[in-house]
Amino acid sequence: MSGTRLNKYIASSGLCSRRKADELIEEGRVLVNGKKVTELGFLVQPKDKVFVDKKLIHPVKHEYYRFYKPAGYITTADDEKGRKTIYDLLPENFQSLKPVGRLDKDSTGLLILTNDGDLINELTHPSVKVPKVYLVSINGQIHRHELEQLANGVEIEKGKIAYADISVIEMTNEKTTMQITLYQGLNRQIRKMFEYVGYEVKSLKRIQHATITLQGLKRGDVKPIKPQQIKELKNFLNRISKNA
Numbered sequence: 001m002s003g004t005r006l007n008k009y010i011a012s013s014g015l016c017s018r019r020k021a022d023e024l025i026e027e028g029r030v031l032v033n034g035k036k037v038t039e040l041g042f043l044v045q046p047k048d049k050v051f052v053d054k055k056l057i058h059p060v061k062h063e064y065y066r067f068y069k070p071a072g073y074i075t076t077a078d079d080e081k082g083r084k085t086i087y088d089l090l091p092e093n094f095q096s097l098k099p100v101g102r103l104d105k106d107s108t109g110l111l112i113l114t115n116d117g118d119l120i121n122e123l124t125h126p127s128v129k130v131p132k133v134y135l136v137s138i139n140g141q142i143h144r145h146e147l148e149q150l151a152n153g154v155e156i157e158k159g160k161i162a163y164a165d166i167s168v169i170e171m172t173n174e175k176t177t178m179q180i181t182l183y184q185g186l187n188r189q190i191r192k193m194f195e196y197v198g199y200e201v202k203s204l205k206r207i208q209h210a211t212i213t214l215q216g217l218k219r220g221d222v223k224p225i226k227p228q229q230i231k232e233l234k235n236f237l238n239r240i241s242k243n244a
Helices: 006-011 018-026 117-124 144-152 189-196 227-242
Strands: 030-032 050-052 055-057 064-069 108-114 132-139 154-157 160-162 165-171 175-182 201-209 222-224
Touching: 006 018, 006 030, 006 050, 018 030, 018 117, 108 117, 117 227, 132 189, 144 154, 144 165, 154 189, 160 189, 175 189, 189 201
Parallel strands: 108 201
Antiparallel strands: 030 050, 050 055, 064 108, 064 222, 132 175, 132 201, 154 160, 165 175
């Protein structure tokens, strides 16, 4: 029997990933034509109506953008404290797109925005070590043994060991500038790592996430990611997930 698997149909609406859709189905939160469906392999037919938490959903065309986040904005759709968010800078029709991961308020650089729940899950799932590259400046001159310490891992929170690949770009008595590659997604990881060894991060900019780079963007710019780049990204994720 032809049709679209229910989890894929839900994911294609941009609501969540297929993995999360499976959870919604098992929890009994999905209705098809008014009837609860808990069968993961259920096939949705063209005229079927699918509801999640009583809300009718529809498949949407997947969109992919690169955004150069400036400092002073938080990476969320809305904020209870009334702080400025990235959506204050984005066109109104971007409200349905979600950022892949976060950059804190004071950080700048690359954010991927999409309504592709599966891609968001692949780029952020902890089991797949997706590289994220940053340019980071700290106060003072860092020492070799401290770089080795950070590469080997430091406990930034109880039970959370953070590590990074670090290469020094420029060093003076007042400042050290480095390129840092992360394979984890811990909250404020870079800032906490340098705080652990006694330094303050003065600037932090993400310049690459997997195969997608900041190249060609000015601060505040948002541009579509080309189909060929998305294809290369998905091929890259497929390769590294097999090695996970």
